[in-house]
Amino acid sequence: MSDHDSKAAPKGRREFLTLLSGSALTVAGLATAGASLVYLRPRVTYGPPSRLSVGKPELYGSGSQVALPEAKMVIRRQGNKVAAISTVCTHLGCTVNPSETGFDCPCHGSTYDERGEVTGGPAPKALAWYRCTLAPNGEIVVDKHQVVAADTFLEIQS
Ligand code: FES
Numbered sequence: 001m002s003d004h005d006s007k008a009a010p011k012g013r014r015e016f017l018t019l020l021s022g023s024a025l026t027v028a029g030l031a032t033a034g035a036s037l038v039y040l041r042p043r044v045t046y047g048p049p050s051r052l053s054v055g056k057p058e059l060y061g062s063g064s065q066v067a068l069p070e071a072k073m074v075i076r077r078q079g080n081k082v083a084a085i086s087t088v089c090t091h092l093g094c095t096v097n098p099s100e101t102g103f104d105c106p107c108h109g110s111t112y113d114e115r116g117e118v119t120g121g122p123a124p125k126a127l128a129w130y131r132c133t134l135a136p137n138g139e140i141v142v143d144k145h146q147v148v149a150a151d152t153f154l155e156i157q158s
Contacts (some may be wrong), residue, residue: 051141052141054071054139065098075140086144091124101113102114103127131143131152
């Protein structure tokens with residue numbers, strides 16, 4: 001063994017230990033960063049999706065109005081046209097019921113005509129009409145985030 005070899009070994013060990021400690025610090029840093037990201041993620045509860053499929057037009061007979069209580073809307077079909085109308089009262093959010101003249105709110109007595117326009121009670125504005133589209137599979141998709149003017153119907157093929 002030469003003199004050169006005996007001096008090289010301690011230097012190699014030192015480099016190895018330096019590398020090892022650097023790697024350990026890197027791993028510890030990444031673990032800490034990963035744990036911190038968990039706390040940065042907002043803890044929110046997401047509501048129901050705004051776009052929902054309500055089935056194929058054939059489900060709704062011409063001249064019908066079908067209440068979808070869980071979706072808080074009615075689907076109205078007139079001939080080859082369909083529309084989605086909110087059943088959330090614009091006063092304080094109770095669910096309105098379809099009536100012979102339109103919609104009635106059981107909470108504070110607001111009444112709406114068949115287009116959803118306010119005809120009585122404390123409701124400040126009309127019921128919302130939502131945009132309807134046809135999905136590639138032929139089902140009606142209602143987007144509750146897109147309010148359209150009253151009497152906006154989706155034309156469908158019969
Ligand atoms: S919530 Fe409908 S009238 Fe008050």
